Every structure is written in C-alpha cells, then in structure tokens.
Amino acid sequence: MSNPPVHVTRPFLPPLEEFIPYLEEIWTSGHLTNGGPMHQRLEAALCEYLGVPHLCLFNNGTSALMVALQALELQGEVITTPYSFVATANAIAWNGLDPVFVDVEPTYLNLSPEAIEAAITENTSAIVPVHCYGNPCDTAAIDAIARRHGLKVVYDAAHAFGVRDSEGSILRHGDLAVLSFHATKVFNTFEGGAVVCHDLEMKQRLDRLKNFGLDGESRLAATGMNGKLNEVSAAFGLLQLKHIDTALEARKKIDTHFRLALEKLPGLSALPRGRQTNDNFSYFPVLVEPSYPLSRDELLTCLAERGIHGRRYFHPLIPDFEHSPFRGGDWPVARDASDRVLCLPIYPGLSSDELDRIVYALREAR
Structure with a gap:
C-alpha cells in the first residue's frame, strides 16, 4: 500500500464543532458582511494579539496591498523585489505605478538596502519590501533610506503574521504593513488580509477605500473597491486565534x-x-x-x-x-x-x- 501524498502545506482547520456556535451567531444576527460584529471583533482581537494600534481587514491580501498603495497617493516608480509572489508586483502595477526590481541580499533573500539606494531616481515614490519567509527585512536601513529620500514604505508582510523583533511587532515598521490570511498562511480566514497602520485617520481612509470609496450614503470620497471581509471568514479568524x-x-x-x-x-x-x-x-x-x-x-x-x-x-x-x-x-x-x-x-x-x-x-x- 502506497503512502498518502505529503503536500508543501495544508490549511489548519480547528475542530468543526467549535465553529458551529460562531455560525449560529451569524444566522441569528443575519449580518453577513459590511463590517458586522464578527468583523469588528476580529479587528480588535488581531490588534491585541499582534500588538499593533490599528488594523483594517480585507477580503484578501492582494486587495489589501492594492488599497494600501492607493491610500498613499503614490506616483511614478516603486522599488520592490523580483523574489516574491506575483501579487506583490501586480498590486503596484494595478495602481498605475511602475515596479522597479532590485536584487536581494544573500542571507535572508530580502531586499538589499544598497540595491534600493542605487535604484532611487527622481521618479521614485515608494519602496515595497517583502519579509520573505517571515524573516524581517533590514527595517532600520530601509526606513533610514526612505527618510533621506522622502519615500513611503509599504511592507509586504504576507509571510510575517506574529513575527516580532526585540522591540515588538515587525508590523510597526514603514508607513503601512500588509498581511495575507490566505488558506496557505499560518493564520487564515479561508481568504483574507489586512493592512496595519499607525493612526485612526489612515484607518478610516482604508475603510472607505475598501468600501467603494464611500463616506456615508451619499458622498463618494475616492475611487475605491469592494474589499470587505465577510462575517463567516471573520468568525473563522476568531476561532483560529484560539489555536494559533x-x-x-x-x-x-x-x-x-x-x-x-x-x-x-x-x-x-x-x-x-x-x-x-x-x-x-x-x-x-x-x-x-x-x-x-x-x-x-x-x-x-x-x-x-x-x-x-x-x-x-x-x-x-x-x-x-x-x-x-x-x-x-x-x-x-x-x-x-x-x-x-x-x-x-x-x-x-x-x-x-x-x-x-x-x-x-x-x-x-x-
């Protein structure tokens, strides 16, 4: 008898019976999306678990990265890594920006600060480094480069849920940090993602952009998208946190x-x-x-x-x-x-x- 296949990953699924009470709550409330109670509870729970001030949930990590870049109103060129999943570059291009790929350093395969600095031109507006395999980038060097040249930094932290350095969550670095909660990630909501930000004003801007750009019922504040996380996925995230x-x-x-x-x-x-x-x-x-x-x-x-x-x-x-x-x-x-x-x-x-x-x-x- 042959052995069953072993795949590179399998989604973590908590016991099904533990999920049923969450579904019963959703059925009772009748609230399926649009920032319902499960969504709000998960945002608060993730902020506490990750040690970050503000977090905005999305329907997937790619939407989260696209909106994070849109929220910063960037133009021109964005320096990033060729050594990543295609979603990193796609999100840049979807915003009408030109991804400029530079080499990685050999130890952790994260963006090389020296290569970043060498690639900066008058058209550069931002840097999108990736915490590859969850190993933190050289955040001190990258953030210093960004300050010197007046650039924004959006960290693609899809691999880095829960990773901390000596001073706390690595999600605190940069202007924004983006997480993926895809089924293959260590923490998943079936599909999902989030943007971590530093202040309430940016959190509110992200919330508007993921809800078609609406500000109330009759004001269109920006050209947004439908990037909201539904209540069933949010509930699954709350259960996942108990087992993470x-x-x-x-x-x-x-x-x-x-x-x-x-x-x-x-x-x-x-x-x-x-x-x-x-x-x-x-x-x-x-x-x-x-x-x-x-x-x-x-x-x-x-x-x-x-x-x-x-x-x-x-x-x-x-x-x-x-x-x-x-x-x-x-x-x-x-x-x-x-x-x-x-x-x-x-x-x-x-x-x-x-x-x-x-x-x-x-x-x-x-």
Missing part, C-alpha cells in the same frame, strides 16, 4: 526537526533564522548546493515520485514569468536563489512518520 499559538508551536517542532536532520545532509542548506525574536515558521526553504547529488529540479521530481510535494518558492522570478509585463534585469543573488530554492512541507498535523519519510527521501535521493 498551538499551531505555531507545532511548526517550530518541524522546523527544529528539519534543521537537525540537515546537519547530516551535505549539499542542502537551510536559510538561517533572521532578526526576529519570535518566529512563525511559515516556510522551510532549503538551497540545493552544487555538492548535492541532484539539481533542485531533479530533487523536486525525485520527491514527487515518492509522494512528497515541495514548491519552488520563488521560481521563476516575477519578471521571468512567460508573457510577464514587467521589465527584466540583472539580479544575480535573486536569480541564483530562485534556481536553487526548494520549500519542504511544513504544517501542523505533519506526523513524525511523515517527517522521517521526507528526511529519508532527501538522504537517499539519487
């Missing part, structure tokens, strides 16, 4: 297991942990070195033949997609990582037998 610490602890154990195993597997290098004091273990990326018996793509195929499905996060680079509308360029560090990275399965519920099976496959791959 247990889920993160399960991820930590898997991360530790892999790191110990890789010490005995030459040719596979785990990315180091970053500047964070609290991690969320959202991904487990390894770089396949030339000394390993197989190339990255050969290893991916070898694992798949054994029912183990990793992912090449992130390959190809955003501008390298077929028919990509974005300009190409020379990003040697990002391209090298994109050619060698493989994310291994990590999620709560991954059994010790499955972990051993993955490690065995990595050791025996030929």
Whole structure:
C-alpha cells in the first residue's frame, strides 16, 4: 500500500464543532458582511494579539496591498523585489505605478538596502519590501533610506503574521504593513488580509477605500473597491486565534526537526533564522548546493515520485514569468536563489512518520 501524498502545506482547520456556535451567531444576527460584529471583533482581537494600534481587514491580501498603495497617493516608480509572489508586483502595477526590481541580499533573500539606494531616481515614490519567509527585512536601513529620500514604505508582510523583533511587532515598521490570511498562511480566514497602520485617520481612509470609496450614503470620497471581509471568514479568524499559538508551536517542532536532520545532509542548506525574536515558521526553504547529488529540479521530481510535494518558492522570478509585463534585469543573488530554492512541507498535523519519510527521501535521493 502506497503512502498518502505529503503536500508543501495544508490549511489548519480547528475542530468543526467549535465553529458551529460562531455560525449560529451569524444566522441569528443575519449580518453577513459590511463590517458586522464578527468583523469588528476580529479587528480588535488581531490588534491585541499582534500588538499593533490599528488594523483594517480585507477580503484578501492582494486587495489589501492594492488599497494600501492607493491610500498613499503614490506616483511614478516603486522599488520592490523580483523574489516574491506575483501579487506583490501586480498590486503596484494595478495602481498605475511602475515596479522597479532590485536584487536581494544573500542571507535572508530580502531586499538589499544598497540595491534600493542605487535604484532611487527622481521618479521614485515608494519602496515595497517583502519579509520573505517571515524573516524581517533590514527595517532600520530601509526606513533610514526612505527618510533621506522622502519615500513611503509599504511592507509586504504576507509571510510575517506574529513575527516580532526585540522591540515588538515587525508590523510597526514603514508607513503601512500588509498581511495575507490566505488558506496557505499560518493564520487564515479561508481568504483574507489586512493592512496595519499607525493612526485612526489612515484607518478610516482604508475603510472607505475598501468600501467603494464611500463616506456615508451619499458622498463618494475616492475611487475605491469592494474589499470587505465577510462575517463567516471573520468568525473563522476568531476561532483560529484560539489555536494559533498551538499551531505555531507545532511548526517550530518541524522546523527544529528539519534543521537537525540537515546537519547530516551535505549539499542542502537551510536559510538561517533572521532578526526576529519570535518566529512563525511559515516556510522551510532549503538551497540545493552544487555538492548535492541532484539539481533542485531533479530533487523536486525525485520527491514527487515518492509522494512528497515541495514548491519552488520563488521560481521563476516575477519578471521571468512567460508573457510577464514587467521589465527584466540583472539580479544575480535573486536569480541564483530562485534556481536553487526548494520549500519542504511544513504544517501542523505533519506526523513524525511523515517527517522521517521526507528526511529519508532527501538522504537517499539519487
């Protein structure tokens, strides 16, 4: 009998019976969307859990990033990373802005501050760095660059739910920070997202922009979108929060297991942990070195033949997609990582037998 497949991730689902009372509340209230009681409770609960002053919920992370950029009324060029999911660049382009891709630094694969500074022109209006794999960017250097040049900073923090550095939540950095609550993320609301901001005025602006730009019933304050999170998704988020610490602890154990195993597997290098004091273990990326018996793509195929499905996060680079509308360029560090990275399965519920099976496959791959 063959083993069941092991995927790179599986959504965390709390016990179904715990969700039923939330649904009963929604059925009783009859309130399904438009900032209902579940929505308001989740915003407050997330602010408390994450340690941030204001948070605006959205129907997904891409909408959240699009509106965050719109709220800052940007023009011209926005510096960002080619080593990310396409949503990062898409949100920039959807706002009529020109994404300018610069290289990443080799340790954590986040935007290189030196590359950012070198790319700034008179047309640059903002920087959109990504906390890749949940490892914080060099926020001090990026924020200093932004101050010197009068630029806005919007952190794509889709991977970074709950990550903290020595002074608190990394979501406090920049003008805005954007989260994703997609089913593949460590905290999910089926689909969802949020923008973290520093003051009530910006929170109110974001709320208007995600509700068609309306300010009351008869005033159109801006050209907005319908980006609201519904009550069922908000309720699921409230339930997820009750289990999030247990889920993160399960991820930590898997991360530790892999790191110990890789010490005995030459040719596979785990990315180091970053500047964070609290991690969320959202991904487990390894770089396949030339000394390993197989190339990255050969290893991916070898694992798949054994029912183990990793992912090449992130390959190809955003501008390298077929028919990509974005300009190409020379990003040697990002391209090298994109050619060698493989994310291994990590999620709560991954059994010790499955972990051993993955490690065995990595050791025996030929």
